[in-house]
Amino acid sequence: xxxxxxxxxxxxxxxxxxxxxxxxxxxxxxxxxxxxxxxxxxxxxxxxxxxxxxxxxxxxxxxxxxxxxxxxxxxxxxxxxxxxxxxxxxxxxxxxxxxxxxxxxxxxxxxx
Amino acid sequence: xxxxxxxxxxxxxxxxxxxxxxxxxxxxxxxxxxxxxxxxxxxxxxxxxxxxxxxxxxxxxxxxxxxxxxxxxxxxxxxxxxxxxxxxxxxxxxxxxxxxxxxxxxxxxxxxxxxx
Numbered sequence: 388x389x390x391x392x393x394x395x396x397x398x399x400x401x402x403x404x405x406x407x408x409x410x411x412x413x414x415x416x417x418x419x420x421x422x423x424x425x426x427x428x429x430x431x432x433x434x435x436x437x438x439x440x441x442x443x444x445x446x447x448x449x450x451x452x453x454x455x456x457x458x459x460x461x462x463x464x465x466x467x468x469x470x471x472x473x474x475x476x477x478x479x480x481x482x483x484x485x486x487x488x489x490x491x492x493x494x495x496x497x498x499x
Numbered sequence: 500x501x502x503x504x505x506x507x508x509x510x511x512x513x514x515x516x517x518x519x520x521x522x523x524x525x526x527x528x529x530x531x532x533x534x535x536x537x538x539x540x541x542x543x544x545x546x547x548x549x550x551x552x553x554x555x556x557x558x559x560x561x562x563x564x565x566x567x568x569x570x571x572x573x574x575x576x577x578x579x580x581x582x583x584x585x586x587x588x589x590x591x592x593x594x595x596x597x598x599x600x601x602x603x604x605x606x607x608x609x610x611x612x613x614x615x
Contacts, residue, residue: 395540421603421604423606428590428609428611429608429609430503430505430592430594430606430607430608430609431543431592431606432606433603433604433605433606436603475542475543486533486545486548487545487604489542489543490542491540491541491542492540492542494540
């Protein structure tokens with residue numbers, strides 16, 4: 388079993404839809420949770436960064452962490468074609484030397 | 500956010516040659532940088548942790564003699580793929596640590612290596 392599970396997709400939604408992206412994990416020591424967006428043939432771009440459980444909102448993006456269920460989510464409101472990319476979840480333990488464990492990424496396509 | 504620059508973005512080389520990829524933090528100093536490898540439609544796999552002024556720490560299964568890492572300054576780390584073979588063809592991405600306590604990583608644009 389992988390430490391971090393993420394559905395690779397592809398996920399196709401119409402413009403304006405609310406998108407829900409999710410990851411589950413098995414290591415209860417993970418404390419820091421991140422979402423990255425990666426366009427084709429580009430490096431990942433940090434979108435959201437949260438510590439422990441709770442919600443965090445930034446513009447159209449909301450990140451949720453439920454440590455009791457070992458489940459994290461990224462919601463995108465009013466999705467745009469420019470949101471089409473691969474979204475990677477990543478997480479790390481405290482004192483883990485800043486080593487991130489990544490999910491496989493979910494490919495999202497927002498269609499006109 | 501912080502800017503990390505990678506060069507070259509795309510390189511094609513013949514089998515047996517060596518290729519150097521540079522990773523620079525442009526607007527901050529990074530004592531720690533990381534090198535990843537990514538195959539198509541797969542996640543990032545950490546290869547090694549590059550520490551300024553000391554030897555890199557390699558992940559299990561990564562050949563340190565094949566993937567030479569040098570972190571000579573606080574803004575530059577290099578990855579040299581020695582005696583490259585077609586199976587080394589991949590997307591190599593570096594990241595730099597900005598903020599020692601939070602662990603926020605900022606990534607370069609990636610370097611696509613094709614070995615003929």
